[in-house]
Amino acid sequence: MSGIRIENLRRSLEGVVASVLATCDGDGMPNVSMISQVHYVDADHVALSYQFFNKTRRNLLLTKAASVLISDPATMASHRLELEFVETRTSGPLFESMKAKLAGIASHHGMEGVFRLLGADIFRIRSIAEVPFLALQPPPLEPPLLPAVRKSICELDTCTDLDELLDLSLECLERHFGVSHSMILMVDAKERRLYTVASRGYAKSGVGFEAAFGEGVIGVAALENTPIRIGHMTSDYRYGAALADTAQRAGLLSARPAEIAFPGLASPGSQIALPIAIGKTVSGILFAEAEEVMRFGYDDEDALAVLAGYLGAMIELLREDEDDASEDAQPADTQSGTSIAAQLHQADQSVFLDHNYLIKGVAGAILWKLLREYVSTGRTDFSNRELRLDPGLRLPVHSENLEARLILLRKRLEERQAGIRIEKIARGRFRLVVESPVTLEEFAGSGGAGIPVANI
Amino acid sequence: MDNLPRPGTPQEDLADRKSPALPPRQGLLTADLVALAQGGVSVILASCGAEGKPIAGIGVGARVDEAGTIRVFLTRQANLPLLKALEDGRAIAVTFSRARDHVSFQVKANGASILQACPDDTPEIARQSAVFRDELIGINLPKHVAEGFTTYDPGDLLAIEFTPEAAFVQTPGPGAGSPLSP
Numbered sequence: 001m002s003g004i005r006i007e008n009l010r011r012s013l014e015g016v017v018a019s020v021l022a023t024c025d026g027d028g029m030p031n032v033s034m035i036s037q038v039h040y041v042d043a044d045h046v047a048l049s050y051q052f053f054n055k056t057r058r059n060l061l062l063t064k065a066a067s068v069l070i071s072d073p074a075t076m077a078s079h080r081l082e083l084e085f086v087e088t089r090t091s092g093p094l095f096e097s098m099k100a101k102l103a104g105i106a107s108h109h110g111m112e113g114v115f116r117l118l119g120a121d122i123f124r125i126r127s128i129a130e131v132p133f134l135a136l137q138p139p140p141l142e143p144p145l146l147p148a149v150r151k152s153i154c155e156l157d158t159c160t161d162l163d164e165l166l167d168l169s170l171e172c173l174e175r176h177f178g179v180s181h182s183m184i185l186m187v188d189a190k191e192r193r194l195y196t197v198a199s200r201g202y203a204k205s206g207v208g209f210e211a212a213f214g215e216g217v218i219g220v221a222a223l224e225n226t227p228i229r230i231g232h233m234t235s236d237y238r239y240g241a242a243l244a245d246t247a248q249r250a251g252l253l254s255a256r257p258a259e260i261a262f263p264g265l266a267s268p269g270s271q272i273a274l275p276i277a278i279g280k281t282v283s284g285i286l287f288a289e290a291e292e293v294m295r296f297g298y299d300d301e302d303a304l305a306v307l308a309g310y311l312g313a314m315i316e317l318l319r320e321d322e323d324d325a326s327e328d329a330q331p332a333d334t335q336s337g338t339s340i341a342a343q344l345h346q347a348d349q350s351v352f353l354d355h356n357y358l359i360k361g362v363a364g365a366i367l368w369k370l371l372r373e374y375v376s377t378g379r380t381d382f383s384n385r386e387l388r389l390d391p392g393l394r395l396p397v398h399s400e401n402l403e404a405r406l407i408l409l410r411k412r413l414e415e416r417q418a419g420i421r422i423e424k425i426a427r428g429r430f431r432l433v434v435e436s437p438v439t440l441e442e443f444a445g446s447g448g449a450g451i452p453v454a455n456i
Numbered sequence: 457m458d459n460l461p462r463p464g465t466p467q468e469d470l471a472d473r474k475s476p477a478l479p480p481r482q483g484l485l486t487a488d489l490v491a492l493a494q495g496g497v498s499v500i501l502a503s504c505g506a507e508g509k510p511i512a513g514i515g516v517g518a519r520v521d522e523a524g525t526i527r528v529f530l531t532r533q534a535n536l537p538l539l540k541a542l543e544d545g546r547a548i549a550v551t552f553s554r555a556r557d558h559v560s561f562q563v564k565a566n567g568a569s570i571l572q573a574c575p576d577d578t579p580e581i582a583r584q585s586a587v588f589r590d591e592l593i594g595i596n597l598p599k600h601v602a603e604g605f606t607t608y609d610p611g612d613l614l615a616i617e618f619t620p621e622a623a624f625v626q627t628p629g630p631g632a633g634s635p636l637s638p
Contacts, residue, residue, distance in 0.1 A: 033500075051628070
C-alpha cells in the first residue's frame with residue numbers, strides 16, 4: 001500500500017462532490033456510476049452506500065473489486081482507491097451513521113425518497129493512488145481541534161457538581177469550538193427516551209424537551225450508541241409537531257400530551273449528536289447544531305466524541321449518592337400570598353401548577369413526593385440518597401441519573417416562577433422552598449382531565 | 457431543495473424510448489442522448505485492468521459524430537491507468553450525468569482508440585466545461601468547488617474514440633441499468 005492514509009483524505013469523503021465508482025463483470029466489461037457516499041470506517045476500510053440492486057451490485061458480489069475516485073472539494077486533490085468488497089451491513093451504528101448522512105445528501109440534491117440506504121458495503125482498501133489534477137489554492141487553515149479539546153477538558157476538571165459540569169460543557173463548545181447552539185439530554189432508560197437538562201444559544205431553554213430513542217439525530221445516536229451527523233437537514237430527522245400529530249391521528253395518543261417543544265433552530269443546516277456513554281451504556285447525548293450546512297466534519301466528530309466521552313466519565317465521578325455530613329441551616333419562613341394549586345396526573349406522573357403543565361415522569365414523581373412530605377410534615381430538606389432508595393419513586397437501574405432529574409426539575413421550576421424552588425444546600429442535599437401555601441390534588445387520568453382521587 | 461428541478465427517473469427515460477415520435481438517431485443514440493452527452497455534464501469512465509480489476513477515470517467533455525461515434529476528452533495525467541488498459545485493448549464504459557436532474561445514461565464498447573484532441577475540439581471542450589461549471593453552481597455547489605471540478609490543463613488533453621455497442625439508463629432509481637434499446 002502507498003504511503004497515503006485515508007485519514008488524511010476524509011474531507012473527500014463528506015459527499016460534497018459525488019465520487020466515481022467503477023466495477024467489472026466476470027468478462028471484464030466495466031461499469032461506471034456516480035456514488036453519493038464513500039464513508040470512512042477505519043485506517044483500512046471504507047463503506048459505500050448500497051442503494052439499488054443494479055449492475056454495480058451484481059459486479060461487486062461477483063468480482064469483489066471496485067475502483068473509486070474521490071476528490072477533496074476544497075483543493076480538488078483527487079485519489080483513486082482500489083477496494084476489495086468484504087461484507088454488507090444492514091443495521092447497526094455504521095449503517096445508521098450512513099443512513100442519516102445519506103438522507104442529508106438526498107435532501108441537498110432533491111432526491112429525498114429516491115436515495116435510500118439498503119446497506120453499508122464494507123471494503124478493504126487495497127491501495128490509494130494520487131490522481132494528478134489541477135489543484136486549487138488550499139483553503140485557509142482552520143483552527144486545530146486538539147487544543148480546543150484539551151482546554152475544554154482542563155476546565156471541566158474543575159467542576160464540583162453535575163449542574164456546573166453540564167452548563168460549562170456547553171459554554172466550552174461555544175468558546176473553544178465556536179459552536180453556539182447546543183444541548184445535553186439525559187437518558188430515561190425505562191421509557192427509552194431522552195430529556196433535555198441543559199441548553200445554550202436558544203431563545204427558550206427547552207429544558208424538559210424529550211426525544212424518543214430512534215427519533216431524529218439525537219434518538220438515533222442514543223439507540224445505536226454512535227455519533228450521528230447531518231450536513232444538510234432533512235425532514236427525515238427533523239423534530240417538530242409532525243410526530244405527535246401522526247401519533248394522535250393514528251389513535252396512539254388520546255389527546256395531545258403535555259410536552260415541551262424542541263428549542264432548537266427552526267432551519268438548521270447541520271446537526272451532530274454524540275453519545276455520552278459510560279462503558280457501553282449511553283447515559284446521555286451531547287447535541288450541537290448550526291445554521292450553516294456541512295458545519296461538522298469527520299474531525300469535528302472525533303473531537304466532540306472525545307469531549308462527550310470525557311463528560312460521561314465526569315458525570316459518573318460527580319454522582320452524589322453520599323450525603324454531606326454538614327448541618328443544614330434552617331430555612332426562613334417566608335410564606336406569603338395566594339396559595340398554589342398543585343395537581344398530579346397519575347397516568348404519566350405529570351404535575352401541573354395552577355393548571356399549567358410543569359413536568360412529568362420521574363421528575364414529576366420526585367416533585368410530588370417532596371410536596372407531599374412538605375404538606376404533611378413541613379419538612380423542607382431532603383437528600384439525593386433517600387430519593388434514590390425510595391421504593392415509591394421506583395427509580396430504575398443504577399444508570400439512572402438522579403442528579404440530572406433534579407437539575408431538570410430545578411430549571412423547570414425556575415422558568416415557571418410559580419413560587420416553588422429547589423435549592424442545593426450541600427453535596428447530595430437540597431431544600432424545597434415553597435413561597436405560598438400549597439394544595440395538592442391527585443387525578444387518575446392524564447392531560448388535565450380526570451377524576452380527583454385524593455385531596456391532600 | 458426547493459430551487460432544484462424535480463429529478464428524472466429511469467421510467468421516464470425508458471418511456472421516452474417508446475415514444476412514437478422518436479427523434480432521429482445517431483448510431484445507437486437518439487438525438488436527445490447526444491444532446492445530453494454534449495451538453496456540459498459529468499463524464500466518468502471505467503475500464504478493466506489486469507486480473508479483471510476495474511479502473512475508474514474522469515473526462516472533461518464529449519462529442520458525438522453523425523455516425524454515432526463518441527469522442528470522450530480527458531486529461532492524460534488524471535487517467536494513466538485507464539489509458540493503459542485501453543491501449544491493451546480492454547473494454548470501455550462511460551456514463552454521462554446531468555447535474556441538475558441526475559438524468560444519466562451509460563454506453564459501453566469492447567475497446568476504444570486513443571487520439572490527440574483536434575484543434576476544433578478545444579473550443580467545444582471549453583464550452584461544455586463552462587456549462588458544467590454553471591450547472592454545478594446551479595445545484596448549490598460553492599463556486600470555487602464548481603470551478604475546481606471543471607478546470608483542466610488544455611495541453612494535457614487526449615481523446616478516446618469508440619462506437620458504443622450498448623446503452624443503458626443510469627438515472628438513479630429502480631430500473632437504472634435497463635438497456636436503452638429502441
